[in-house]
Amino acid sequence: MEAVRWTDMRIEKRQGHQGTGPGAITPDGCAVELYTRLPVGAEPGIITAAVPAAAHILELGSGVGRMTHPLLDLGFAVTAVDESADMLEHVRGARRIRSSIEDLDLGESFDVVLLASFLIHTGDIGVRRAILDTCVRHVADDGCVLIQREGEDWHTDVPRERIDPSGFVVRIVSAEPVGEGVDSVRAEYAFPDATWTQTFLSRPLTKDDFEEALAEAGLKVDRYLTDDGVWVRAVKG
Numbered sequence: 001m002e003a004v005r006w007t008d009m010r011i012e013k014r015q016g017h018q019g020t021g022p023g024a025i026t027p028d029g030c031a032v033e034l035y036t037r038l039p040v041g042a043e044p045g046i047i048t049a050a051v052p053a054a055a056h057i058l059e060l061g062s063g064v065g066r067m068t069h070p071l072l073d074l075g076f077a078v079t080a081v082d083e084s085a086d087m088l089e090h091v092r093g094a095r096r097i098r099s100s101i102e103d104l105d106l107g108e109s110f111d112v113v114l115l116a117s118f119l120i121h122t123g124d125i126g127v128r129r130a131i132l133d134t135c136v137r138h139v140a141d142d143g144c145v146l147i148q149r150e151g152e153d154w155h156t157d158v159p160r161e162r163i164d165p166s167g168f169v170v171r172i173v174s175a176e177p178v179g180e181g182v183d184s185v186r187a188e189y190a191f192p193d194a195t196w197t198q199t200f201l202s203r204p205l206t207k208d209d210f211e212e213a214l215a216e217a218g219l220k221v222d223r224y225l226t227d228d229g230v231w232v233r234a235v236k237g
Contacts, residue, residue, distance in 0.1 A: 171188040
């Protein structure tokens with residue numbers, strides 16, 4: 001399907017976010033080429049187990065389609081939303097919409113709204129509220145919102161690194177407090193032929209903090225989908 005492009009939209013670099021490395025860098029510091037290389041992981045299976053077959057999914061922050069494409073292959077209809085035109089150029093087979101999440105208002109409802117990539121942890125409380133309002137605005141009354149949270153020790157088990165089976169290294173180099181409960185996090189992705197970094201603002205949320213933020217938006221936890229509590233199914237209520 002053709003992308004819906006809002007050509008008059010101006011998305012500025014997000015304060016406290018930056019990235020380095022080859023290729024285009026998005027307003028929140030993500031490197032487009034890096035995301036074309038990252039493996040899918042277990043996420044499509046987690047999503048499939050939590051939602052009806054053939055559901056229409058609104059994917060907020062789709063990026064290059066790392067999860068979009070497997071979900072399409074599994075029989076879901078996907079509307080992919082991202083603020084980066086460079087990211088959306090890589091998405092195939094889905095309806096594509098260029099917009100910031102907090103400004104999205106399609107006048108439609110979806111069986112599932114997907115908010116992955118720890119976007120719930122944005123450092124700006126006002127942006128978090130607007131993102132959750134977008135989720136509520138677009139989910140059907142009998143639908144659900146799937147949210148990916150950070151792990152409980154995500155900001156304290158630092159520095160750390162993980163070697164991916166495909167041959168690259170992910171490092172969380174630092175998580176430094178910058179005030180008002182927000183950390184500046186620096187991540188590094190080292191491949192044999194290239195290295196990317198991303199620095200971004202993230203607000204740690206305890207389980208109680210997280211559930212309180214949902215309640216403020218009119219959502220409640222239906223169930224935690226993974227033992228570590230990282231993936232959550234929420235509903236209106």
